[in-house]
Amino acid sequence: MDSARFRDRDDAGAQLASRLAGMNLADPVVLALPRGGVPVARPIAKALDAPLDLLLVRKIGVPSQPELAAAAIVDGEHPEIVFNRDVMSLVGLSDDAIDDLAQPELWELERRRRVYLKDRKPVPVEGRTAIVVDDGIATGTTVRAALAALRRRNPASLVLAVPVAPDETVAALRPLVDDLVCLSIPRDFYAISPFYEEFHQLTDAEVTRMLEPA
Structure with missing residues (x-):
């Protein structure tokens, strides 16, 4: 798949929303990874009428x-x-x-x-379609x-939806979910930001404002 550029995170979210809306996902809940995943997730939640x-x-x-x-x-x-059992074994860390x-x-x-949600309780996902959203994935x-x-x-179905991620990361994550939607899987990937025309670092205040109507 060729590389795509997105105007900004809102544009990426709108494109993902269009794809996800055609999947007939039952009882969806949208879960954003902050900070960058929030503006991507907002148009998805709106399109799917989901929390x-x-x-x-x-x-x-590891402490050291x-x-x-x-x-x-x-x-x-x-x-x-x-x-991460491999690392725990390597450095001698117990579960305790x-x-x-x-x-x-x-x-x-x-x-x-x-800070972000003013002590609102997490939305239950058991028996629902849980859609995890970020603005891109590197490793x-x-x-x-x-x-x-x-x-x-115990969601009924687990969906990962991101605008861009490298091929090897998509391949590693695909077995962990029921569906994976990635709009751009470039062969040459160095960072997420080059795939956006505008990609500023969001502040806590911006994220809080975005979540208020939701």
Whole structure:
């Protein structure tokens, strides 16, 4: 598939919404990965007449190497920890140690939900079509954790919808979902931003404003 350019995240969301609207998805709920996934998800939620919620994810890094993810914690009705067993074994971290390391990240998830959604409770996904949306995917590490945790919440169907992602990432994520919609799967991929004409870093205030009508 050839590379596509999007005017901005709203344009990408409108194009995804057009594709998803033709899929006859039953009882959908749209879950955006903030910050960039929110403006992409808004037109999708509107087109599908679906509730819009956030899917908040925090990496749990190895204490001596914070950039190395030993696990991730994902927000929801009941927050879920997704373990990276290979890394845990490599550095000698137990489940109890991960639980301890997860606590400050859980507090940060709760803080972000208060900032963005004013303490609104997560939308239940059990028995519904859960549509996970971001503005693009590079390696897919965060999305992989989010999908694994979301699957445990027993949606009837799990859909991943993104404007752009590299071929190898799409191939790795496809088995984790029931449907995957990616508008552009370029052969040469270095970053998400070149596929957008306008791609600024969103602020917390912008995200909060976007979520108020939803």
